[in-house]
Amino acid sequence: xGKLLITGCGGxxxxxxxxxxxxxGHEVHALVHEGESRPIPSAQAIHRLDxxxxxxxxxxxxxxxxxxxxxxxxxxxxxxxDLAEMYRTxxxxxxxxxxxxxxxxxxxxxxxxxSSANIYGNRGGRLTEDMAAAPFNDYGxxxxxxxxxxxxxTDQLPIILVRxxxxxxxxxxxxxxxxxxxxxxxxxxxxxxxGNLDVARDFSDVRMVVDAYQRxxxxxASHGDVFNICSGRPVALRALLDMVGxxxxxxxxxxxxxxxxxxxxxxxxxxxxxxxxxxxxxxxxIPIAQTLxxxxxx
Numbered sequence: 001x002g003k004l005l006i007t008g009c010g011g012x013x014x015x016x017x018x019x020x021x022x023x024x025g026h027e028v029h030a031l032v033h034e035g036e037s038r039p040i041p042s043a044q045a046i047h048r049l050d051x052x053x054x055x056x057x058x059x060x061x062x063x064x065x066x067x068x069x070x071x072x073x074x075x076x077x078x079x080x081x082d083l084a085e086m087y088r089t090x091x092x093x094x095x096x097x098x099x100x101x102x103x104x105x106x107x108x109x110x111x112x113x114x115s116s117a118n119i120y121g122n123r124g125g126r127l128t129e130d131m132a133a134a135p136f137n138d139y140g141x142x143x144x145x146x147x148x149x150x151x152x153x154t155d156q157l158p159i160i161l162v163r164x165x166x167x168x169x170x171x172x173x174x175x176x177x178x179x180x181x182x183x184x185x186x187x188x189x190x191x192x193x194x195g196n197l198d199v200a201r202d203f204s205d206v207r208m209v210v211d212a213y214q215r216x217x218x219x220x221a222s223h224g225d226v227f228n229i230c231s232g233r234p235v236a237l238r239a240l241l242d243m244v245g246x247x248x249x250x251x252x253x254x255x256x257x258x259x260x261x262x263x264x265x266x267x268x269x270x271x272x273x274x275x276x277x278x279x280x281x282x283x284x285x286i287p288i289a290q291t292l293x294x295x296x297x298x
Contacts, residue, residue, distance in 0.1 A: 001025040002067030002109075007051060007097065009043065010036035012172045013114075014072050017210045018042045024214070029064050031073065051093035054100075061100035068217055069111045071097055076116075076139070083138055090142035095149050102156040110217045111157050113150055116143040117165040117202075117228065117271060124266030129163070129226050129275055136262070147226070158223040160216050165230040165271045169206030169291060170298040178203070181241060182295045185248040192241075192252055195260030200234035202270035205286035205294075215280040222279055230271030235288055243289055247296055 004021050008014050009030035022028045022042035030043035034050055047064075049056045051073045073093055075086045094113065101108055118140035119133040133144040150159050168178040177194070184192045212229050216222040241252050277283060 001027070003027045003029060003064060005029045005031060005061070005064055005066035005069045007031040007069070007071045007093075008073030009040060009046075010038065011072060011076075012169075013206060013209065014070075015040060015171060016169065016206050017070060017072070017213060020210050020214060026068075029066065031060065033073075051097065052088045054096045057096050058100040058103070061097070061104065065104060065106065066101075066108050069097075069101060069108050070213060070217070071111065071113045073097075074114065074142075086138060087142055087145075090139075091145045091149060094146045098149065098153045098157060098159075102153055107157060109158065110160060110220075110223065112160045112162060112213055112217055113146065115147050115161050115163045115226070116140065117163050117230070119144045119147070119163065122262070122264050122266055124268055126232075126270055126272050127228065128272045129228055154224055158220070160222045160224075161226040162213065162216070162229050163226065163271075164209055165202040165204065165228065167204040167206050167209045167229070168295070170295050172206070172295075177237075178240065178292070179295065181244050181252075182292065184252070185244050185250040186296065188250065190251060190253045192254050193257040193260070194237065194254055195256065195262070196265055197237055197241075197254055197256055198267065199265060200236040200268040200270075202230045202233065203235050203240075203288055203291075204229070204231045205288075205291040208284045208286050211284040212276060212280065216276075219280060225275075225279075227276045227279065228271040228273055229276065230273050231283075231285065232270055232273045234268045234270040240288070240292075244292055244296070247289070247293055 004026040010032035018028045019042045028043045030040045030046045034048045074090045120127045121134035121136045135141045135144050172179045174180050174183040
């Protein structure tokens with residue numbers, strides 16, 4: 001199946017993707033940050049370096065000579081305190097990677113780059129890929145810039161851009177919304193501070209996201225295009241609390257922390273997965289209740 005380089009492989013999505021791709025017979029090369037010490041059993045090799053070190057990254061790409069690449073390395077926690085680090089990692093890291101891949105004697109067959117639905121900003125309703133970028137925070141701005149950088153290489157590399165909406169699963173850090181709720185339930189903590197409780201968001205299971213990535217890599221029809229990765233079905237935050245509470249036999253006492261509330265936040269936000277399904281076929285839909293049960297019992 002060839003050599004696959006996954007950047008950011010030490011993170012939540014990267015670990016699930018490495019397992020799935022290795023199970024399919026790929027030789028997985030995991031690029032992780034220098035400080036990442038956890039093993040990745042499914043990886044053939046683990047390469048530790050800072051993706052903003054252009055020379056080291058170029059040497060790695062030359063040595064591995066990957067057949068396919070999935071670029072996940074990024075600072076994805078929007079409130080991250082170091083803006084300079086976020087822009088360097090998300091934008092310059094992408095630029096250095098694509099430049100190194102374009103310089104290979106034999107370029108990869110597919111390069112999947114993770115952008116984000118954050119580029120759509122605070123728009124409500126059903127969001128489609130043809131909408132212009134309108135990010136509302138620096139994380140979204142870095143992802144919009146990443147897409148522009150990718151456009152510089154469309155004639156040199158078979159790039160697939162993906163814009164994942166909210167997704168979750170076993171292993172996601174507790175700083176994110178659903179793992180935070182699950183963590184409170186597992187610890188038996190009744191009181192929980194959240195943002196706006198009267199919103200609905202498009203949530204998917206990480207296993208569906210990984211399956212979509214695998215299938216996009218496998219079809220040349222995806223090259224040079226951009227795809228929402230989403231369920232297309234918004235779920236209310238209060239409904240999520242109720243589902244976790246019911247599954248765990250736990251009662252929540254939620255409160256709104258103003259620090260977690262974004263100004264002009266839309267009541268409902270979801271993506272349109274039509275373009276994705278027209279390209280790869282029906283999605284591997286996993287009901288959110290099953291995802292929550294997996295996280296509670298994992």
